[in-house]
Structure formats: C-alpha cells, structure tokens
Amino acid sequence: MSKPKVAFYWCASCGGCEEAVVDLGPDILKVVEAVDIVFWPVALDFKRSDVESMLDGELTVSFINGAVRSSEQHEMVELLRRKSGLVVAFGSCAHTGGIPGLANLFDRKAMFDEAYFNVPSVVNDEKTVPQEEYEAPEGTLTLPNLWNTVKTLDQVIPVDYYLPGCPPPVNLIAEAVSKILKGELPPRGAVLAPDIALCDECPRKETKPEKMSQKQFKRPHEIMIDPEQCLLAQGLLCLGPITRKGCGAACTTANMPCTGCMGPISNVIDYGMKALSAVASLADSNDEEEIEKILSKIVDPVGTFYRYSLPASLLHRYYQPAAQGGKQS
C-alpha cells in the first residue's frame, strides 16, 4: 500500500504558514516518513501539470494556506479540491481571510492606485499598471486576474477542516496530521483547535479584576506594560476573551495583547461583532458623550476587530461602486 499523498499550497498569504510547517522541526521527519509530499511549490519542484495528471481524489489531504483573491489561486484551489479527499484551510488567511482580507475595505482600483501611483517611493511617470493580456512577439502573454474581493478558502471551495492561527501553532499542526493519519478526525467542518477562549490558558488570568470596565482604552506604545497583569485590565485591547486558545498564549506571554489570529470559538458567528460587543460593554460610562469619548480611543475598529477575519464577516462586504471604502469619516 502506498503512503498517503499530501499537498501544500500557498494562495494570498505571507508565507509564514509554510515556515510553520518547517517549524515542526524534527517532527517533520516523521511526517515525511509517513506521507508522500507530492506537491509543495514553495519547497519542492512540482508543477501544476503534475497535479492535473493525478486521479480525482488521489491526494489524501491538501493543506492550503492564504486567502483567495486571484483567478490563478481560484483555479489551483479548485484543482486541488478535485484531486483531494480532504482539504484543510491552513492558517488565518485561508480560515477567515487574514491580514490580506483587510483589502476588502478598498476595491481593486484603490489598491492599484495606491501601489502604482500614490506610494511616495513609487516613480511611475508613464502610469503603467499590470495588464492581464499582452501581445508580445512570442504570442499573447497573460497575468492572472486580481479580484476585487478577497475571499476565505471556504467561500471558494468546500473545506473539510480548519487549522487556525497566524501561523497555526506547531503543536496543532502536528496533532492534526497525526489525527488525519490515524483517521481520528472530528466531524467535518471542525476547527482543529480547542473550543474555548484564550483567557483559559493565559498566564495572566489570575490577575484579572472582578469588574472589567475601562475609562480609557490604550495602545501598547502608550504605556509601560506590566508583565504580570491582565492586559485588558491595563486598558489594552487584548482580544484574548474572544479568541480561540491553542497558541499557548504566545503573545500575552511575550507582553503583547492578543490580536485574534486564532479566530472565534464555535459559538460565535461573527468575530468582529462579538469583539465589538464585548469591548464596548467595558466602556465605563452611562453618558452618551463620555461613551463616545472612551470608545473614540479605539482608533481603527474594523482593523482591530476584523484584523484576521474581514472576509469571513457576516456582512462580507458592502458592494461599493466607488473606491472610497475604508476611509474613516
């Protein structure tokens, strides 16, 4: 019997997820021993045609990281879906859209304008921007189409499991792989991480006060952060209460507030809204003006609460004909 075949693929992401696989360290050898990695563009020289030539369902599992935002990524994930028994959305971007998902506050034109014209360091007197088709002497050259909207993986293809995190914690990856190999998988659609919020494993939990209210929200650079005390109690916007645990509280241990990369727990259908609700509830005032004042300290609520999950928002995005999204008025 041949070993299970495994594919890794990389869509709109930073590459950190690929690093995370390597971070398995010595464990990766066990993985390599147990499976055949048949497709991993970032590390090994396989071509798309290699996948195309496989039978449907031949791949046991594909780990796909990154959000989907171009025609090429779309084609590739559809291809992998066809060829795979299981598809695992790997990391925040594939799971909930991730940092690239914040692009949904703008549209394609706005981004092109920014990248090709407005950035101070750009010199583009001829006003050139990429075009999808170009007639060269060799024939027609093409570039993938960049979508107006960034999507999560499951908005494009059916996904079997999710490995959250930016990047997914090594222990969760190892556990997931071993479960797949042993066939001890939970029901389809599950997130392969504990279903409880970060506070549960946060070393600062003991220092939480009984009444969690705030007169003033602060940003990390504005205060000397106490290394012991609950960060939220210090006025920092730590999203630990809203975010799934499993990372070992890496950030809060390192004296930084949780930014929510692991996404919500399963009772929550919209991470940003829940975060907003919980945080706004803490504003310690019953006066309309003062409430406004306290909450105005939250500089960029969408960026803060949907940092990793804007495309997964229930709202998804507002359809905007003009390129003015995201500008705070």
Add this chain to the structure above:
Amino acid sequence: MNKWQGWRKIRYESDLDPQFVNEIASIPGGEKLYSCIQCGTCSGMCPISPYMDYTPRQIIAMIRAGFKGEVLSSYTTWLCASCYSCTVECPKDIKLTDIMYAAKRLAIREKVYPKRFPTPVLASEFFKAVENYGRSTESWLLVNLFMKTNPFKIFKQMGLGLRLFSQGRLSPKRESIKRRGELKSILKVLEKEHMVKSKDELVSTGKEIA
C-alpha cells in the same frame, strides 16, 4: 328683519360639500382643523368677531360640515385682520388665520367672494402691484382701491392724502424693484400650484382623505 318672510332653515346633506373640509385641510398644518372642539376661544379672543356674520368658531364648524357656499361668500374671512389671536390661543393648535387665508384664496379662485367689498379688492390690487413691480406703492394702491369700490369715497380721503403727501409720507412715484424679470420667473413656476388643493387635485394626488 322684523317681518316673517317664510325662511326655511333646514339644510339637506346633499346640498353640502363633504370634500370642502379636506380642501381647506390640505394647507400645511391644516389637518389640525379636524380636532376642533368648538370651545369658542378663537371667537372670544378675536377683536373683530362682533362684526362678523359668522364667528370664527362657526366658520370651522361650517367648514367641517361642508357649508362651502356660506363660508366662501361670508364677510368673516375678509374681515379677519390677521392678528393671530385665535391661532395663538387655540387649545388644539388650529392655525385659524391660515384657514381664513385658505378660505379667501378659494373664494377668489371660485369667484364667490363678496363683490365690491373692499378687502378682496385691496388684496387683488396689492397682489397685482407686487406681481408686476415687486413692491407696492401705497398711493397707487389706495387710488385703485377706491376707484374699484366706491369712487366717491376718494374725496373723503383727499384731505388725509394731501396732508400725508405734504409730509413726504405719500409719493406718486411708482416703487419697483430692479430685476423684475428675476422675480417674474420665480413666480411663474408657482403659477399652477396652490396650497389649497381643489377637490380634483385631492383625488388625483391620491391624498388620503380622512
């Protein structure tokens, strides 16, 4: 009226106009008309009600009951001096002065106002002057008024007029604005629009008739 003349004081419902109240109520805030409780504060406050053929309160009752002919041809509306005492004191916020205006406008539109009574004549002379020149000239206005109502009366007023003239308080010069065209084009737009809606207009705009 000391001789019995065989009056028959009965009004048949079919002679009345049930839409009349809606016509009047179509002015801004006019719907308040429906909430009149006939308390008589308006008539009590009115300095002119003793001279009116119907008191202001009766006018409202008649509007509501559809006595269109009586209301439009009555002197009451034309005696209203627009002092707004009724409007200010009405416990139901009925803008009675505005209702008087609405009745006057309807009366003019339907040509049933008391002919040769000076106030409607004054109004229309004033209107014409402003329409044409943008301002009214008091001397012209008065001359026109007396010519149309009671030409002989003008002699009675002569002394007063001359005295005012000598004090520089009346002038034969026609007052006018400079940009008459500008004003004309503004008013022209409103030619076809009325703030009192006729019955037909009420029906065609589909306005809910309570």
Add this chain to the structure above:
Amino acid sequence: MSYIYYPGCSLKSTGRAYEDSLLAVFEALDIPLQELEDWNCCGATAYMSISELKAFALSARNFALAERQNGENDFAEMVVPCAACYLGLNKAHRYLAEHPELRETIDRALEAGGLKYNDKIHVRHPLDVLINDLTPDKITGLVKRPLEGLKVACYYGCQLVRPYSDFDDQHDPQTMDKIVKMLGGEVVNWPLKTRCCGGSLTGIVQDVGLRLSYILLAEARKRGCDLIVTACPLCQFNLECYQSRISGIYGHKIKIPVIYFTQLMGHAFGLSDEMLGLKRVFVSPARAFSKAEGGQHVHG
C-alpha cells in the same frame, strides 16, 4: 454679526419716519445697517389671501438675496422693523423649515430666478436686536434727555409678537417697556398692548377699523398716558392719522401723540427732530416731551 436691513414698502412711504429714526438710532448705537439690495415685498397679509405659495416665494427671494449680500459670513441677521413684514418673513422662514414639500416647491421657483436659499438667515426685529444683542448700558449710556415723568403706553400690536416671534412674550410683551424704562420714561399699565388696531381694515372698512383704533386710544387716554409708542407703521398710521376722524365719530376728543419707539429713543438720545422724522407727524409730541423736560441729563 452683520445686520442686513429690510425696510419693506411702508417704511419707504407712510412709515418714512420709522426709517429715518431707526437709521439714526442705530447709527447712534454704532450698529451698521446695510439695506438689502433690490428687496421685494415680503408677501404680507393681503398677498397671502391670493396666493400663499407666491407669498412664501417672495420672502424666499429676500432671504436668498440677503444671503448673497452677506457673502462669506455665516449667518445674516435680517433686521425687519415693519411688524407685518416681520411676521411675513418670519412665517415664511418657519414654514420653509417645517414643511419639506413646500420647501421643495419654493426651491424650484427660486432656481428659476437663478437664486438659492441655504437657511443662513435669522429674521430679527429691531426690538429683539436692541434688547438681546446689546448690553443695557449701551442704550442708557446715550440718554441725554431722560423721559422723566413721561407716561408712555407701549403698543406692540398683533403681528410683532404673534404667532411666531420668540423674542418676547405673546401675551404680555416686555421689550419695548424695557426700552422706555431705560430712557427714563414711565410705562402705563395698559391691557390692550397687543390688541389689534384694525390693521388694513381701518382705512377701508371704517365701521370696524376705526372702532378698533378708538378702543385702544380711549383706554390709553383713560389710563392717563401722554404718548403711545409703536413698532409698526400701520399701527402708527391708524392710531395717529385717523385721530381727528375718530374724535368726530365717537364724540370723544382724543389727541395723543403716537410715535415710533425709535423716535422716542432718538429724542432721548438728543437727536434732532429732522433726523427722527418728527416733523412728519399729525399729532406733535412736543407737549409730551416738554413734560419730561427739566429732568437731569444722565451722561454728558
């Protein structure tokens, strides 16, 4: 704050003395008044009877012109001395704000004349300006001929306070009373201060109009007043110019000077009779004024 002066038709004619004295007094008080360029009739009482919509459009044109004249300034204070114009403009101002359908129609009409109104107008009566925009010492400081012993009836008439004015009480207005007191005069308690003088009826439906004026004059006389002050050209006209006819009709000799409150102010400020249009009167206030003479000069 910029004040744009809206005279209205009467102040250019029968009410000229009002204009003369108003301009003189405001100048003495150092409040620059700028006359509204090419103003038109406010669309007053008589006009309303024919077309309310057009009446509102007339007012709206004045607003639009005033805004234009006001240039970059935020709000224009439109000073309207004639009570009828004050009501007409104030009513239009209010209705345009409260009734969007009406507003939309009027905007359309203005546009046809190449004008636009952006709600940047406050309609103000001079009494409102004098009481609310100035400190009292500004007025008392100018008094050179205090009106000591002079019994004055303050006649507000109807349209100045009713139904929309918000600068004074509708039943028992006080602004003119305050000014008379600042000038050193004595205000007569006179319950008819807002009762109608007959308005435009007086000259034309005399049975009614003259009686209304008579009631006011007779009661003022009974209460021992030397002088009536008004803030409305029509009231002034009715109460003053018909006095001899009223005396004739009701067999009750009445001769009370009826002047504008601005004339009274100007007199107290020591301005000349010519400047105040005090030559343009039927019943001279000279005797009444002399009653107050011998009073101390308040300031040098």
Add this chain to the structure above:
Amino acid sequence: MSDNDRKQFEPRIIAFFCNWCTYTAADLAGTARMAYSPNVRVIRIMCSGRLDPQFILKAFREGADGVLIGGCHPGDCHYQEGNYKALRRFTLLKRFLNMMGIEKERIRLEWIAASEGDKVQKVINEMTEQVRKLGPLKLEPASQLQPQNDRVSRVEPVTIAEGEAS
C-alpha cells in the same frame, strides 16, 4: 395604492424592540390604530442590552435594508441600565459600519417609552422613508462554496500601459 406606488422600492427593516418600553409602545400604537408603513418587522427582546451586534449583521446579511433598535429612555431601563449597554455597543457599531461603507441612516437607535405609541409610528415611517431613499442595501454575495469571479468588475477599467505585463 396606485400602480406607480407599488413599483417603488419597499425596504425591509428589522426592528429589535425591548419588551418593556418600545415593544409595549408598539402595542400601544396598535391599540390606538396608528397606522404606519408595513416595512418594519419587530423582533422582541427583553432588553435592548440583549442586542448582540451579531444580530444586526445577520439581519443585513439575510436581506434587511435597515435595522431599528428601540429601548427605554436613558434612566428608564426596566433592568436599570441595559439601555446604556446597548448605547455603548451602538456607539462603536455605528462607527464600525460607517467604515464598512454602510450608510448611517440604515441603522438607528431610538429611545421609545411605553407611552410613546406615536413615536413608534413616527420613527418607523421616517426610517422607512429614509431607507427607501437610500435604496436596497447591496452586499457582495457571500454564499459559500460558490466561487465568485468578479472579473466583470464595475470598477473603472484600469488603464494599462504597454510592456508592463511581464
């Protein structure tokens, strides 16, 4: 209703009314037969403080063009201060939705006391007209598993200079 009227856009508005004040006020509007536009559908919650912002996005996602929230007047909350909690969340949510490109008129928080049936009528009529003026809420379809290739973008075509497609 004329044919012309029928053709106009009928917004769908979901209202969350607190049991003690605003829901009762809506009942009162009914008892007093104060007719208002039928576009608003009320979901009863015990207190405006129960309103989870998730519900609002859910309503928009399901096709609502506007969301109305009704609670007791400040200081009148049946549960002492649930309405203030609602206010805190609403304050942040308004900013949040604005950043997301949702017009502020699509969401409204009103304090309506149990006696204010007329206010229910007024607010519902106003809001219906407001939202009607805005037109339907257009959201990007987010139906899962249906790949959306928005190649046919309504964004202005990007001008591309020659020789850049390498």
Add this chain to the structure above:
Amino acid sequence: MSTVNIPSPNGQPKIGVYVCHCGINIAGRVDVKETVAFAKTLPNVTVATEYKFMCSDPGQEMIQKDLRDGKIDRVVVASCSPLMHEPTFRRAMIAADANPFLFQMANIREHVSWVTLDKNAATEKAKALIAAAVKRIVLHRPLEKTRVPVTSDVLVVGGGIAGIHAALTLAEAGRKVYLVEKEPTIGGHMAKFDKTFPTLDCSACILTPKMSAVRAHPNIILWTYSEVAEVEGFVGNFKVKVKRKPRYIKEDLCVGCYECVEACVFKKGITKDEFNVGLSKRRPIYIPFPQATPLVAVIDPETCVQIKRNKCKKPCVDACERDAIDFDQKVEIKEIDVGAIILATGFKTFDASRISRYGYGKYPNIYTSLEVERMVNAAGPTGGEVHLQNGEKPKTVGIVHCVGSRDSKTNAYCSRVCCMYSLKLAHLIKERTEAEVYNFYIDMRTPGKGYEEFYEKLLKENVHFIRGRVAEISDWATIPEEEGKLVIRAEDTLIGAVRRIPVDMVVLSVGMEPHENVDEVRRLFNVSCSHEGWFLERHPKLAPVSTFTDGVFLAGACQGPKDIPDSVAQAGAAAAEALALIDRGYVELEPNTAYLQEEFCSGCKTCLGLCPYGAISFNDEKNISSVNGALCKGCGTCVAACPSGALQQNLFTDEQILHEIEGVISYV
C-alpha cells in the same frame, strides 16, 4: 458555529400554527386563509389552522386536542401581543400536559392588522412574523419556572385618601404596612376640601376617622415627613431605604397641645401656610391643621431662628412640658424589607399663572378652585366666608372650567374632576353669598353616580351656564357698568355671540397634574410614565393597578386624574392585588434567565461587571463565571457581551434569535 440540536421528544419537531381572526380585528385586514396556507408550507409545521377567537375556550381546546393527539409538540399562535395572551396560552399548554415554553406568539394584531392600511402588506407582514415564530420555536426547549418566597410586609407611598385606604385595607387583612408620607401629616388633598360632590358631605367628617384609624392601627407604621430614598430587589423581596427628615420634635412625646406654637417668638404667621394654600400664614413651629395625623408639631428649618442662626431664646422649649423639642434631630435612614409596594403619590394642581390672559396673580379676586375650597371651609382662613379682598361679599362670580386642561399648550387631557367640583363650588358660593354665578365650560362632563343629578340641581338653582371657553379676563372696562369689575370675555357658543360679563370674583377651575418630581419617583420604583407624567398601568383595562414592574402597584391620582370614589376604589384594588401576591407566599419567576455553558467559558470576566443584579459571580474553583438564576432578571446584557457565546438566555438564545431573524425575512 456548533449547532445545538434540540431533539424533539419524538424526533422531528411537530409545530402547530394557529391563526386567530380576533373577530374582524385581524381578519379584517389580514387574509387569514392565505396566511394559514402559507404556514402549512413551512418546515416542521404539521398543523396549521384558523379560528375566530383563539383565546376563547374552544380555541384553546383546539390546541390542547392537537397536543394530546400527538399531532403537534410545539405551538405557535398568531394573534395579539404576547403581553396580552401569552399567559393564557401557556396555561392552556400546561393543562394539556405540555411544557408551556414550547410556545411562541406572533403578534399579528397590534403589530400588523391594527397598524397596516394595505391588506396585501398586512398579510405579507403577518406571514413573515409567523415564519419567524415557526423558525425559532424549533429551538425551544422545555423550561421550568422557579419559585421565590415573598416578604409579607407592604410599603404604601403617599398618605392621601388612596394611600390611607390601601394601608388600612392591608392592615385589616393582618399585613404589616409601612405608610410613608412626605408632608408632616397624612390626609393629602382631600383634607383641604370642604364638601365632597355629589353628596355634599363634609370632607373632614369622612376622612378624619380614617386618618385616626391609620394612626391607631397596630399593623401600620406611619412615617410622615419622610421620603423613599432607595429601592432595590424585586417582586416579593424589595429592600427599601426611607429617609425620615428631622421635624425637631420627638414624635412619641408630643401631644399636639399647641403650647409651643403659641410660645414661638413669632407672634404671627410669617410664611405661606401650605395647608391653606397660601391664603394664610403660619409660624416656624406649627401643626398643619387641627386634625393633622400624627398630631405632632413640626419646625420649619427654613424660618426657625434657632435652626437658622442658632440664637433664639427658644421659648418653645420652655413651653413644652414634655420636653419634646429636639433641635439636634438629624436625618434618619430606615431600612425595610417589603414584598409589595403601592404607589399613591397623588397629584398637584395646575399653576394658573401659566395662563397669563386669565390674570391670576395680576388682578385681585381671582382665585384657584383649591383656594376657594379653603375659603368656603369653616376651618379655613376666612372661617367659611366667601369675600373679596376688600371684605365685601361678591355679587357676581365667574367660574372658569378647564384651566390648564384640554389645551395642547398645557395639558391636553381632561382632568375629569373639574366639572363636578366647579358645580359644587358654584353651589357653595351661591349658598354662602347669594351671588350670581356664571359657569364657563367647554363640555359639561358629569359621568358618575348621582353626578348628572347634581348638575340638574345646579341648573334648578339658576346658576348660569355659558358654553364657551373663556378667552380673557381683564380689568378693561368698555362701558360704565364694567368699571371696577373683572371682565370675562368669551363666546357663548350656543348663541354664537361674544359676551363680556363683569364679575367681582373669578374662580379658576385648575386641572390636575403629575408632581414635578415624577421622573425621580418613577426611576426610584422603576415604573413607566405616560407622556403627561402619570404612572403607567400595565394594561389600561385589564391591569389598571399593576405596573410593568412586578410587585409595584398604583392607587389614586398618581395614575391619572381621579375623584375620591375612584381613588378609593383603586386603592382597594391595589391592596387586593398586593395581598394576592403576598398570600400566595411565593412568586414564580419567568425562566428567561441567563445560563452558562460551562465548557465554553474561558473565565474572561467580561460579564461580571455588567450584571445590575449581581447575579453573576466568579467561581474560583472552576475558574469560570457562574450565574445565580434566582437573582437573574433576564435582561440578557451579559449574553450579548459574552465573547465566547458561553452565556445564553433561556427563550432568547443566540440561535433562537438568529433563527427568528432568518425566519422574519427569508420566506416572505
């Protein structure tokens, strides 16, 4: 999202949808047939049917039969507001051995048929609301009500006739009652009246015995000169703090002998006598009136020289044989536990000077009706004589009805008692002075037992009635006959002429208004107000003495203008309702409380500070939150805030509401 699937007792849920016609209340606007046909198409609906009156016995039996027959296990009734009939249908479910919480109402009357003009739109909206209920009820689970014991003492706030009657009724039933009154004596407005309509019996004669009974009753603790400062807790278990202001007299020692009053350094009254509504003056130390209850003196700190400046010879102290005067008294706070509260805080009269054209305060001889009540009272400031300020008897008197009432600028409502008391005053004035009396009225309102007969009596007494609201009252005379008189100007609307009537004296029949501090009071007790400021009853017809706060009841004019018989009747009703609550011994709490799904709680403590009732605490052992269901009132604030969705609210879970949202919008 994890779907918590609540299996129905027998597998798939079976939902019955019952659409009520409510006569034509619903069926007149909503196409019930179409609605039922639509309901049949909804998932899990096994029965969909209609009936004329679902709340009737046959209607309820339809549901019960379907439940018993096993055709359904969940019930949706589309009819009126749940605030109206939810309890009815829940009881019907219990009677059919079903759990009452597997029930949901769709409000298609108050929210649809009564407020929608267009029939199509109404039908569509009704369908949407039914779809929402069907969608949500799938997730309902059986719940139980919890029982909490009830404290048997009752607090009555306000010592007017309503408060007195309520307190006595409860005390007679053996309950301990705290009666709190802010004035130094009980008695309220009724104590100031001379006669009562329509029987003309003496007000003091019928009230004083009840006041003494209050004083004497062993079950009543009377705290006058006191105010409720704080209310906490909930039905059956209120914790109340009462502030007792110092009266500088030891209540238990004072016998009301007036010696101290007579001894005061002020030999005459110096300040407005509240009891005589300003018609006379009183001293700094005083007893409000001879029948005051308790009959104890009180010292007014605003005017007492000793209290204000600490230098008085204090002759009062010397005069008091019982050493009852105590200048060191301080505010005292009493804490009590009560099971129910009856609010009987009454009203105030309209301030007539607000209508300047009536000249009150400007011209002499214009009085308010309450002032005239004192004037005609034999124990009042004039010894029962009606006279003008110059001491003469009036020859003509005008009584102006509706002062401050039925006017959008003041109070739009009818004050209900003015017509009758104006008739009474007309009678009394005529009786005492033989004056001509003119009543100016808009409408004569005399609905009540013996009231119309009283009106007829006055007509026969030849009192003048002019139908017309008075426009103006002034001293402006136009003819010699009017000189020196007050001239009332009004249109006689029955004749259609304006009349000027000169009178010597005017009585302004002022209406009733809520107290100025009504906002503070209602917040204190957590009750609502109508927009006029009257306390709002739970239902205008069916629950007229209950409020939306369980355990708080209303009596008397604080709920709206009322005369004495109605106040007393309502006070009795409030007492009975309070008694019913207490005698049951427990209260059942709606199970819409919050609960914690422990496995999802990370112990983030977001919820802890949000609960206004302290129902959430932190379990240090498990390191997670914990909800005390008995303290939880079911607002759901914590649920909305819980970042893990670990807290949920019974009957209002996230999923139920999300389903309702889907339902209300997705089918129609």
